[in-house]
Amino acid sequence: MISRDPSTRSSMFQSRGCSILTDLTTIKEERKEILDLRKKWNDLKTVDDRKGFFLDRFVQKAGIISHICREVGISRQRYYQWREEDPEFVKNVEIIKEDLNDYVESQLFKLISEGVPSAIIFHVKCKMKDRGYVERVEHDVRGTLFEHLKVEIEFIERGNGDKRDQD
DSSP states (O other): OOOSOHHHHHHHHHHTTOOHHHHHHHHHHHHHHHHHHHHHHHHOOSHHHHHHHHHHHHHHTTTOHHHHHHHHTOOHHHHHHHHHHOHHHHHHHHHHHHHHHHHHHHHHHHHHHTTOHHHHHHHHHHHOGGGTOOOOOOOOOOSHHHHHHHHHHHHIIIIIOOGGGGO
16 A cells, blocks of 8 residues: 655655656756757758767767757758768768677677676677577478368368368
């Protein structure tokens, strides 16, 4: 039963790690950050400056396009339009993606060196297929489905007609 005493409810929420006040503060801070980013964005005069700003956010947001677009107040279509129109922009995006991949890979190797089993297994499955570390899925085709179809075909071949006609 939930207590009607506000002090008890407050401590209950805090003991569960859910502080409504903290959540509201976090939301306000995030909102302020987005407003600051949009102000900086709007102060930029040229498209090239905006693309550069976008690329800076691309690094900070690990390449998650929807988050960056939301922060600066543009549509995803604008991002894809820039990709279509500007090969230099595409080149910079690809360099950043490659840097992010290198970072993630370095973190994977860090976990491997610490002996984390799931990291080791992941690496083995992805990078050591040539050594036979491949997951195989075996399909057993000797099931009752094929036996049933064989019986049905024999029934039709004997001249008894299609079983479905009798329904």
